[in-house]
Amino acid sequence: MSEPDFYAVLGVAPDADPQSIRAAYRRAAREHHPDRGGSAQTFHQVQSAWDVLGSPEARADYDRRRRSPGSAPEPDSPADTGEGAGFTYSRSAASTGSAQNSAETRTRRRPETRSASADQPPVYKPPLSTPEPLNLTLTSQKIHGGFASRGLLSGRSRRRQLRTSALLEKHVLSALPAARLFNDVALTAPGTDRAGRSRIPKSAPRVDHVLLCGPALVLVSAQEVPAATASWDGRTLRAGGKSVTLPDLAAEATQLQTSLEQQLRSEPGERSVLETDWQHILLAADGDLFHPVVQAQGAGRRGPAPLAAGRAIGHLVNVLAASQKANLVDRHLMAALRTRLAAPEEG
Numbered sequence: 001m002s003e004p005d006f007y008a009v010l011g012v013a014p015d016a017d018p019q020s021i022r023a024a025y026r027r028a029a030r031e032h033h034p035d036r037g038g039s040a041q042t043f044h045q046v047q048s049a050w051d052v053l054g055s056p057e058a059r060a061d062y063d064r065r066r067r068s069p070g071s072a073p074e075p076d077s078p079a080d081t082g083e084g085a086g087f088t089y090s091r092s093a094a095s096t097g098s099a100q101n102s103a104e105t106r107t108r109r110r111p112e113t114r115s116a117s118a119d120q121p122p123v124y125k126p127p128l129s130t131p132e133p134l135n136l137t138l139t140s141q142k143i144h145g146g147f148a149s150r151g152l153l154s155g156r157s158r159r160r161q162l163r164t165s166a167l168l169e170k171h172v173l174s175a176l177p178a179a180r181l182f183n184d185v186a187l188t189a190p191g192t193d194r195a196g197r198s199r200i201p202k203s204a205p206r207v208d209h210v211l212l213c214g215p216a217l218v219l220v221s222a223q224e225v226p227a228a229t230a231s232w233d234g235r236t237l238r239a240g241g242k243s244v245t246l247p248d249l250a251a252e253a254t255q256l257q258t259s260l261e262q263q264l265r266s267e268p269g270e271r272s273v274l275e276t277d278w279q280h281i282l283l284a285a286d287g288d289l290f291h292p293v294v295q296a297q298g299a300g301r302r303g304p305a306p307l308a309a310g311r312a313i314g315h316l317v318n319v320l321a322a323s324q325k326a327n328l329v330d331r332h333l334m335a336a337l338r339t340r341l342a343a344p345e346e347g
Contacts, residue, residue: 006049006062014063018056025050117214118321122178122329133267133335142173144334145183145341161208164222164281171313172211176320178327179213180334184342187255189263200340207252210337213320214328215272219249219256220316222281223306230282230292230306237282237306239292246306249278260336267332274333277319280306289313 007014010024028046032038052058128136138144147161165183173179186204193199209220223237223244230239237244253276264271284291289310296305307315320326338344 004045004048006052009045009049010053012053014066018054021050021053025054114318114321115324115326117324117328118176118326120177120327122327124329124331126331134331134338138338139329139331139334142179143169143181143183144338144344145185146343147184148342160222160224160283163283164209164220167281167309167313168209168211168220168316172316172320175317176213176326178329179211179320180329182210182212182337182341184208185210185256185337186340186342187252187259188340189259189336190339198339200342205252205255206342207247207249207256210256211316211320212330212333212337214323214325215330215333216275216277216320216323216326217253217257217260218316218319219253219276219278220281221247221249221279222283224283224285225292226285228284228291228293229295231295231297232306233297237294246280249280253278260333263336263339264332267336272325272328272330272333275323279312279316279319281312282306282308284308 007016010021010028012021012024016024025046029043029050032043032046052062124139126132128139143165147158161183165181168181173181184206186200186206188200188204190198190200207219208222211218211220223246225237225239227240230237232238235245237246257274257276261271261274282292282294288308290308292308294306294308306312
């Protein structure tokens with residue numbers, strides 16, 4: 001068949017169990033990562049092999065193609081990619097895509113290795129027997145905050161935000177028992193107005209979505225792209241003849257982390273060391289979760305790579321699940337994030 005032999009790329013037998021494949025992928029990714037002097041081409045082949053063999057569904061389809069060459073669709077052509085039913089997250093897969101899209105992968109802040117705690121029942125800190133700092137109803141709530149209207153021209157942005165929130169709820173929150181989603185979050189701590197009430201200034205910088213799981217915070221933004229392909233040079237996204245400068249989520253993640261750590265210093269008890277990451281999600285106008293296809297340009301420039309929704313979701317789940325405390329629900333951290341919501345009454 002025209003595809004590479006992904007088993008040979010990872011150096012495993014076709015009947016290897018998932019654990020052996022995962023271990024082989026980690027070894028090969030470390031050995032061939034360009035940041036460690038490896039070949040970018042070989043690293044992309046390794047990533048492509050993991051994209052297929054790390055997913056039970058993709059691996060089964062690949063094995064059928066190996067047995068019957070030419071009888072199956074190309075690997076980057078999902079049978080059903082609609083948002084309603086076409087995407088299911090594979091817990092063992094880092095992403096879903098071809099070698100071309102593996103080139104979009106940026107350097108992560110930490111390995112995407114799912115910890116044993118990710119699937120365990122949530123552990124609450126402080127325990128639920130303590131009423132503070134967040135009541136039981138809010139502690140159990142998976143989504144916090146809505147999107148406040150910001151004028152007559154905000155309708156399109158709000159629809160995009162709601163669409164992204166629904167995707168994160170369906171595919172990320174459902175995969176991780178301890179995960180929580182906070183919408184429309186201020187990057188700075190609330191101040192006090194003249195009446196002594198806690199308020200976030202209207203001019204405060206904000207991020208659309210913050211995913212929380214244990215001590216891990218992932219900032220998320222989304223951009224609708226009315227084109228099947230796009231290019232990314234580390235700063236600007238180009239699609240359909242237009243250029244879009246995406247939010248600097250790296251800087252925003254640093255700002256949010258610093259501000260939260262300062263806000264939490266006054267709280268009693270042991271504080272978790274916060275871990276931050278970020279992801280730009282690209283939304284196709286037709287709802288296809290695997291479009292647009294992004295081509296990386298300008299090898300000397302780096303930045304957080306935007307990904308089509310289906311690929312971004314896999315990355316988000318793995319980043320959140322990588323923490324050794326992925327089953328922790330930090331109620332102090334949740335309470336701090338809730339003070340920054342634009343519309344907490346909708347949460």
